[in-house]
Amino acid sequence: MSTVTGEVFTLSLMAFALGMDAFSVSLGMGMASIRLKQIVKIGLTVGLFHIWMPLIGMLTGNFLSEQFGALATYAGGILLILIGFHMFMSGFKNDEKRSFKPIGIGLFLFAISVSLDSFSLGLTLGIFGAKTLTAITLFGFFATILTWAGLLLGRKMKGIIGQYSEAFGGSILLFFGIKLIFPF
Template structure:
């Protein structure tokens, strides 16, 4: 009984940590002018990716984990740096439409980049049966809720900071990408 409670607490802590990745990136993305319907969709897509990516990781197994984990971390860092750099450049070029907005393909790139770490966790998860389903469900739920929270905070900050909000969002994303790379 105590072991299963400890396992549940561990999974919830892990889900929160994975969701904080989406939260921090969502703050930067939320500083763009985003409608509430788009925020709802972004959160759902990020949540789905945080369910699918660890599931794929679990299916691939632990044989490939050491090789793929470093590639996944590198790819996530580079994608975040690229999105942040694009937002910074866009602020100075005064473009109306972002090159990579959280819409369509850009939404999938965003969701993919913040869920790569959950793929690595899925590769290394040694859980079985219902605990695996519980873990994956918690990953999706926490990342979805934390993404919504970050986007709403970023949206509010956008209104407070005006034109500099996108610059700040780009710096946050670029910095987070550097942290992932280092």
């Protein structure tokens, strides 16, 4: 295996692993009755954030310490906990209005919460001199595809779980937020 092929393979594995986080969180978000048009928009937005966050991290990787990467992870965890708690509580209300809408600022918060860990990875990759264009392209591609897959699967699961699917989705987001802050 050539050096270039090996690096692309390694970066693809990293991008897939990073995208699985977006998949897991999107699975919970997909249970909140999201339309197909919005699913496309969410996937593209998360993909763009998975391009910009590691790019910023890679460009500043030589200048920032590892402590800042940990701070980004904690901030992402806190955002997920807040969104998840809000969705969880709204899942037990009897009104038909969705608690968390992934539009406008809600979409921004959702995308940044699942993309902050890619900033940390970008810091590390920047320090080690990884191929920037290859890395961010793969990160964006895998994040977009896996976000779409999570949202679509969550949408299907909503029909199975029924009325409390938003609470279940919120509990998934809560779990991943806690896991980011307290790895176990």
